[in-house]
Amino acid sequence: MSLRAQLLAVALLTLVLPWAGWRYVVEMEGVLRVGLEQSLLASATTMAGSLAALPPFLASGGSSSNGPDSRHETLYAYPLTSAPRIDGYPTDWNLSDAHGRALGPRARYWAGVHERHLYVHIDVPDDAIVYQRAPTDAPYGDRVLLNLGGPAERWLVINTAAPGVVFARATSAPQFAPGTRFEERILAAWVETAQGYAVELRLPLDLLGPEPRFGVGLVQVTPVPGGYEAELHTSWGDAGSAPGRLVRRTPELAAAAAQFAAPGRRLRIVDRQGWVLYDGGSLAPAGSATVAQRGFFENLLRLILSRDDAPYDGFENPPGYLADPELRSALARESSTRWYRRGADASAVVAAAAPVAGSGGVQGAVLLELGSDSILTLTNEALVRLLGFTLLASLIAAAGLLGYATLLSLRIRRLATAAGSALGPRGDIRAGMPGQRARDEVGTLARSVNDMLKRLAGYTEYLRSLKGKLAHELRTPLAVVSTSLDNIEREPSAEHLAPYLQRIREGAARLDALINAMSEATAIEQAVTDSPRQRFDLAKVVRSCGQAYRDVYTDRQFAVEIDAGSMHIDGSADLIAQMLDKLTDNAVSFSPAGSTITFTLHRERDEFVLRIGNDGPLLPEAMRAQLFDSLVSVRPAGGDGRRHLGLGLYIVALIVRFHGGRVDAANRADRGGVEFEAGFPVPPAS
């Protein structure tokens, strides 16, 4: 794993920033939710407090003075948008079947209020309608009963001899015989329907008093053999007790509650049973946009903020009656809040309920609801920005780290490359590591590698100069030996020592040759550094030398093949001549007598290539690389007694390098001999 990959992996850690952003948004949303809940609850409580003191609240039937009632007894009058015509047909009612309530096993009734009148529609399926054919005709036919409540029971009965406009007359339990007194303020119509009959009636609310109670009833008369049977059904149960409360939405309460109106908020006020006395305002319309239509960030946000809010289950059932748990809790004097989801997009709604408590205990409750899309909007913006910033931060951090890693690995790679190439092919050492000035660890590494290389270079230099020094140091004792020999030879008494002296002489001569070779190499090294460069014709030098070698080495053939034309290079012709001397000397000493030594000089692309081949023994493959090093000899042991110090080819390499060229030795392809190849770069035309 490269350094860059490693640091990139480290950079991935910065992805913790978006995560932190997500956590932050979630936390923020939580705080906002709590804040919203609390403010909503505070509003609800304030409203409840101010409502509790309002008489209109009581007027709407919120009183508890009549003791507990079951909600089934309560008659809830829905607000009607317009005054229905009293014609027996419910077509102009803005109510549905759901608003109707059971009256006995089959009949249903609807109650509504418009302005100062209470409207009631009763639909009675009846297989056999019984009309009161005569005033004394007992038991007076099918009848509709009205109980106006109040301290004294006030019953009214509606019956008729035929469909049409009918009137209510006072009556009394248990026979509910039509009395003689007519209640003219009540207008009613009786029609026959496909299933039976229907009665629609209107009565002024003034009839009912300040704490209205109201109930409807039905006397179902069924003909039986030998007479009639009558059944009594009421809207509140026991016909003997007072009817249930009449609950309706009063304009007074609406006026009082209107002050609390705020956009996006739905306020509902219920009585102590949960009947809605006021319903105002509306939630912001739930977004109906689909996932595809919403923005990326909004979807992301919804995903992030998705909570397990329960879907709304508190629909009014029957209409006008609320059983939401927070409301139930409020009616039990416990303010509470609840979150739920609604609509197709499941947007969250918060509901707060507070009890309206007066001196007489809980009279009702306030239910305030607010869509939380505002939170979503708020958090959305925050999230978009936060995510933007953190992603940007991550990207910058990753890019920074990547760049830094690139820089670092570049430095290290440069160092590695420099260290790898510090040791030249001929053992020359170039110190000068890059990046030594850096103060960090890489700089330290560069410095220590550089120091090491310098020391190594010093040691190499010492080794290189060793032969020069050695030659010098050996020369003095050798001089002692040879001058002593010179003196001895002049002594007449030394005649009999002649063979020994001869041997000493030979040994000294060999030593001398060795020392010469060493100092020659040193001299060439020096010459190579001192020589001025001049442009000269390589071809001419090679041709001239080739000619000369024919005369010098008479027992070898020389085949010289040189491209026509001049081949000028920059350098020293003398040194090139010395190089040729060494190579020829080498070729001659290896090749058998009478064999041919070949010289070829060609231009090959960008260099002049000189090849000198001989038929000598092949080079051991392993030694090829070291062949041109100082003091390396691959000559077989024993021989002509000439120096075998392996400096000849070292000198060749020195001279070739001075000319910017290359030199190599290889066995010929035909395995018949060895070929030395030196390449000199063609200088740019001047």
Added chain:
Amino acid sequence: MSDTKLVAVVEDEAAIRDNYLAALRRQGYRVAGFASRREALAAFETRFPDLVIIDINLGNEVEGGFELCRDLRARSRQLPIIFLTARDSELDAVSGLRLGADDYLTKQISIEHLLARVATLFRRVEALANDDADAELLSRGPLTLDRDRMSCAWRGQPVALTLTEFWVVHALAQRPGHLRNREQLMQAASTVMDDSSVTSQIKRIRAKFLAVDPDFAAIETVYGMGYRWRSS
């Protein structure tokens, strides 16, 4: 002053010094050996030698020989001075000769050669002293070589050559147009040198001639073979 010449050998290596002294003594010279520059200078106060053979490295003084040479040359312009040293680098040779030494020999040379050089130098001194008119002159165009005085002139201007250089030029100029290989030149100069030394000798000689005549081109290099004197 007696007829026998006094040859001083300043050499810190006792064995070599004694060998040289023995050889010189056998040759009939009077000899004096010194191990250090100080010792030699002290002795020269009382008895100035006729020829001095100096090693460059004298004991602790790495370049004591050079200093001694400078001192002696300051005292006498005629005194023949030979450097005989184990140091064979070009730089040392040039330095020694610049200081006015007459010859620069490495310790490789045999005692025979050394004695020959000593004799040659004495002969030159004598020739200079005698101011012999019928000097053995060799003239090749603008070149004039005086074998007795070991002096050389080009277009009438003296060219200061060392003994070795003189003999190299002599060997070349004697037979103009004829190729002289390195060995022949070494033999002529009675010295043992490696090939590169011959090359640098030639280089030095050319430089000296070029100093008096920028158009000097009489010494021609034949690569791989040697050198020849161009007469025209």
